[in-house]
Amino acid sequence: MGSDATNDMTKNERKPGRMSEQRQQRIRLEISREAARLFWEQGVAATTGEQIAEAVGLSVRTLWRYFRNKESCVEPVLAQDGEEFVALLRRWPRDVSLEDHLMEWAINRTKDPDQQAFDQAVIKMTVLAEKEPDVRTAWLMTNDRIERALVEIFADRLRRSPDDIEVRLHAAAATAVVRVISEDISAALMAGADPTSLGNTLGQMARAVHTATGGAVGDPVDP
Amino acid sequence: MGSDATNDMTKNERKPGRMSEQRQQRIRLEISREAARLFWEQGVAATTGEQIAEAVGLSVRTLWRYFRNKESCVEPVLAQDGEEFVALLRRWPRDVSLEDHLMEWAINRTKDPDQQAFDQAVIKMTVLAEKEPDVRTAWLMTNDRIERALVEIFADRLRRSPDDIEVRLHAAAATAVVRVISEDISAALMAGADPTSLGNTLGQMARAVHTATGGAVGDPVDP
DNA sequence: CGTTATCCTGTCACTTAGTGACAGACTTTG
DNA sequence: CAAAGTCTGTCACTAAGTGACAGGATAACG
Structure with a gap:
């Protein structure tokens, strides 16, 4: 007694036939x-x-x-960029500004051709989301999930509770502006804009987040 | 020639059997x-x-x-408060701050009993939207429409183009924070909170919009 | 490497969501 | 009232999505 069999793994319980x-x-x-x-x-x-x-x-x-x-069905494609963005924010060092962090990432970013073809699909769906209501709902749901992730990330960075209304407001505002800029970039790229100006738009995102959070998120914070 | 028949009305073309x-x-x-x-x-x-x-x-x-x-099907109910909010912003005088405008409205607001019963439904759906994915999509779509309305309103107030990216960012951020506060209030009311503290939450909304727009929206502007 | 427990997948039958076509009732304008 | 057009219900239909079950695949364990 006292031992729950098959329950003693620390985490990641992998059962016999389950696929990875x-x-x-x-x-x-x-x-x-x-x-x-x-x-x-x-x-x-x-x-x-x-x-x-x-x-x-x-x-x-x-x-x-x-x-x-x-x-x-399109959510994984639509979520592509957002997930990457969220993952990037998770690795955001406390002593670095958001703008610097995004910029550094942009520079080290590798662009394999398969990935680029995939990006094309992401852009297409983001643009399609402007007109097709069903795709739009998927797009909004995707951003809703991003917002929830940002709540956790911001709470952690600001050393506040994820239930804190201010933290949630910052996350919501930040997600909203990132979404709008994404839509804007996608539309521009679809119209044939030059993708080399992308470094600039990351700076724009960082500044927009800083503004939308009333300056609460974006600057370095003490460790 | 030169006259497109049936097309000479200024607006509001009412055809024979169409209902109001x-x-x-x-x-x-x-x-x-x-x-x-x-x-x-x-x-x-x-x-x-x-x-x-x-x-x-x-x-x-x-x-x-x-x-x-x-x-x-639930969108009209979910949109209820949002539409009212948008209508309120449309009547927002240029020489008044957002906080004052919302406060004045809160005071003059009449609360007939039928309306109150209806509010209950709005609250229930807003809370339901937290858990039920289908209701959440409806809620997000509703807020998406509000955002588009705010773009027009903000563009008008700031004397800028609705296509201006900054205007759209402000509208998105503002809508997002208003949504979060709405969710928060609904959850609180559902949990049995005292509704008399609502005047305070309108102030909170006004301040949140001001913050989320980097101070661009909320203050009086010159006529 | 084989056994075993558990899963993933396809087939089938089924309910519900949602649409096109048409006819009759209805409503507004003149 | 007449005319023109819309709104609604009925019917038949396609597509979305689910429950149940059986066989094949898969990972852990010996």
């Missing part, structure tokens, strides 16, 4: 890419779940096991 | 109330379109003519 988290995500992303392609080519309404499933090589039933509805 | 805009909105609101009630009582998934239609006394076909899908 990584592989799950890969499949979700694969589905998302195809869904994004089809949505772009023929519109959301004209694209059926069957088409998406077929494009990926899955049964329709399995598709609905990975995504609860058609719109959410 | 007002009546349309009333029906939408009626549907929304019933949908909100059912969603609250039994959850979204367990509520069918047929149930909503029956509760209102419409055929299912007609229900789908008023709303393109199930989630969006």
Whole structure:
């Protein structure tokens, strides 16, 4: 007695037949890419779940096991940049300003060709989100998740509670301005703008976050 | 020639059998109330379109003519407070601060009992939006529309273009903080908080908007 | 390497969401 | 009242999404 069997692992309980988290995500992303392609080519309404499933090589039933509805199929693609941004903020050193941190990242950033092709899909979906309501809901849900992540990150950085209303306000405002700038950049790139001016837009993001949080987030803080 | 017949009205083209805009909105609101009630009582998934239609006394076909899908049925209820807020901002005099304007409105506000019962539904849906993904998408879409309205309002007040990125950033940040405060208030009221402290929260909103816009929106501006 | 416990997946049958077409009731303008 | 156009319900239909079950795949363990 006193020992809960099969429960003594510290974390990450991997059971016999379960497939790796990584592989799950890969499949979700694969589905998302195809869904994004089809949505772009023929519109959301004209694209059926069957088409998406077929494009990926899955049964329709399995598709609905990975995504609860058609719109959410594009979320992994839409979340791409946001996740990267959130991951970047998690590594944000306390003694560095946001602008410097983003800039340094922009410089060290590697751009493999596969990634670039993928970025194209992200841009397309972000632009599509302006017009297609179903894609827009997916886009807004994605940003909602980013906001929740930022609450944690900001709380940590400001040494405040994630329940603190001010922290939540800062996270919401920051997410909102980052979203708008993303939309703006996507629209510009789609219109054929020069991508080399991207370093500038990261600075713009940093400044926008600083402004939208009333200066609370962006400057270095004491360790 | 040179005269496009049936097109010479200045605006508001009313055609023979068309019913008034007002009546349309009333029906939408009626549907929304019933949908909100059912969603609250039994959850979204367990509520069918047929149930909503029956509760209102419409055929299912007609229900789908008023709303393109199930989630969006609650949008009119969720939009209630937001629309009021937007209407309030439209009447915001240039020589008055946001805080003063909101406060004055709070004082002159009449509270008839039917309205109060309705507010209860708004609060319930706002709280429900925290957990139920389908209601959350509706809530986010509602706030997205508010944001677009704020772009126009801010552009007008700041005498800038609605396409100006800064104006859009201000609108996005402002909408975001107002949304978070709304969620906070709703949660508090649902938990049984005293509604008389509401005057204070309007001040909080005004200050949050001022902060989130970097001080650009909130102060009086010259006429 | 084989066993075993657990999963992931496909098939099938099913309910619900949502749409197109058409006919009749209704409503506003003249 | 007449005319023109809209709103609504009925019917038939497609597509979205789920529950149940059986077989194949997979990771842990010996």
